Amino acid sequence: xxxxxxxxxxxxxxxxxxxxxxxxxxxxxxxxxxxxxxxxxxxxxxxxxxxxxxxxxxxxxxxxxxxxxxxxxxxxxxxxxxxxxxxxxxxxxxxxxxxxxxxxxxxxxxxxxxxxxxxxxxxxxxxxxxxxxxxxxxxxxxxxxxxxxxxxxxxxxxxxxxxxxxxxxxxxxxxxxxxxxxxxxxxxxxxxxxxxxxxxxxxxxxxxxxxxxxxxxxxxxxxxxxxxxxxxxxxxxxxxxxxxxxxxxxxxxxxxxxxxxxxxxxxxxxxxxxxxxxxxxxxxxxxxxxxxxxxxxxxxxxxxxxxxxxxxxxxxxxxxxxxxxxxxxxxxxxxxxxxxxxxxxxxxxxxxxxxxxxxxxxxxxxxxxxxxxxxxxxxxxxxxxxxxxx
Numbered sequence: 001x002x003x004x005x006x007x008x009x010x011x012x013x014x015x016x017x018x019x020x021x022x023x024x025x026x027x028x029x030x031x032x033x034x035x036x037x038x039x040x041x042x043x044x045x046x047x048x049x050x051x052x053x054x055x056x057x058x059x060x061x062x063x064x065x066x067x068x069x070x071x072x073x074x075x076x077x078x079x080x081x082x083x084x085x086x087x088x089x090x091x092x093x094x095x096x097x098x099x100x101x102x103x104x105x106x107x108x109x110x111x112x113x114x115x116x117x118x119x120x121x122x123x124x125x126x127x128x129x130x131x132x133x134x135x136x137x138x139x140x141x142x143x144x145x146x147x148x149x150x151x152x153x154x155x156x157x158x159x160x161x162x163x164x165x166x167x168x169x170x171x172x173x174x175x176x177x178x179x180x181x182x183x184x185x186x187x188x189x190x191x192x193x194x195x196x197x198x199x200x201x202x203x204x205x206x207x208x209x210x211x212x213x214x215x216x217x218x219x220x221x222x223x224x225x226x227x228x229x230x231x232x233x234x235x236x237x238x239x240x241x242x243x244x245x246x247x248x249x250x251x252x253x254x255x256x257x258x259x260x261x262x263x264x265x266x267x268x269x270x271x272x273x274x275x276x277x278x279x280x281x282x283x284x285x286x287x288x289x290x291x292x293x294x295x296x297x298x299x300x301x302x303x304x305x306x307x308x309x310x311x312x313x314x315x316x317x318x319x320x321x322x323x324x325x326x327x328x329x330x331x332x333x334x335x336x337x338x339x340x341x342x343x344x345x346x347x348x349x350x351x352x353x354x355x356x357x358x359x360x361x362x363x364x365x366x367x368x369x370x371x372x373x374x375x376x377x378x379x380x381x382x383x384x385x386x387x388x389x390x
Contacts, residue, residue, distance in 0.1 A: 322349075
């Protein structure tokens with residue numbers, strides 16, 4: 001039997017460089033599977049389609065630099081981000097591909113954006129004016145992309161303002177429109193009225209630009225769902241969640257095989273044997289209906305594991321699916337391991353992912369009444385990552 005000290009973990013923190021001892025828990029990131037997922041996505045694309053992977057928010061919790069390096073090996077066109085800070089990190093590490101800030105920009109970002117060679121995304125008349133004044137005052141030239149609100153009503157210029165913007169573009173010689181983009185609310189539902197409306201509105205925008213002699217090089221609107229489900233995909237696509245092994249919908253599982261990239265693993269640190277009728281954990285929210293063996297795992301909502309998975313979640317332990325019982329606490333959760341043969345302190349458990357997708361992220365997210373994006377981002381904030389290349 002392992003000692004409890006075997007359940008501790010030594011790692012080096014990135015920011016302070018200090019050695020820290022924590023309970024054994026890790027996010028195992030399989031970088032080879034990122035390549036496999038990207039290649040699976042390419043099967044849906046016409047030849048010569050450019051790919052702009054979305055790696056904002058620390059690559060959805062998977063690690064910005066490590067993911068960018070792997071994607072660069074696959075000769076992607078560039079990267080989609082949200083804020084200049086991550087663009088700075090990429091440029092500092094020598095990445096020269098185009099970078100788009102997909103949600104637009106703030107006025108005081110422009111100087112840094114120009115220095116970092118970031119492609120601006122104009123989302124309103126205001127941001128256009130900021131950009132126009134900047135390039136005019138600096139006497140420089142700059143390519144930009146235009147994001148149009150075609151019906152999702154988030155980021156993007158309103159359709160009613162398009163003609164005004166076109167007139168302003170005609171009088172601007174310092175920069176030119178390289179791409180037009182929109183974001184689809186539910187691309188994984190191609191027959192939905194909103195998807196159809198957004199695609200139709202985008203066509204009208206492109207027609208209006210063409211009439212005025214403006215022909216952008218790139219048209220992009222397809223995210224992971226759009227790549228898989230839409231017939232028209234544009235000549236530049238923006239895969240996000242699919243790169244990380246999660247599906248834009250359960251229906252997508254029927255059309256493409258993706259591979260889990262993030263796996264959350266920990267160990268049994270205590271084993272408790274309780275009798276029928278006894279309680280366990282806070283609340284108390286669990287009462288044993290039989291003589292029960294509980295395995296205590298040092299992962300909780302403080303690590304990004306959702307508390308809503310109390311009495312809902314599941315894990316994989318010694319070849320068996322086991323259930324989370326009782327309330328998930330800040331740094332611990334219980335697994336019912338009654339049916340597991342010879343459980344021992346120190347045994348490894350899979351709480352998410354796994355080499356054979358033993359704990360599918362999409363299923364766990366459904367149980368948590370959320371989406372895989374949130375699970376990835378939440379877990380990626382505090383649990384140390386280890387990278388696998390094979």
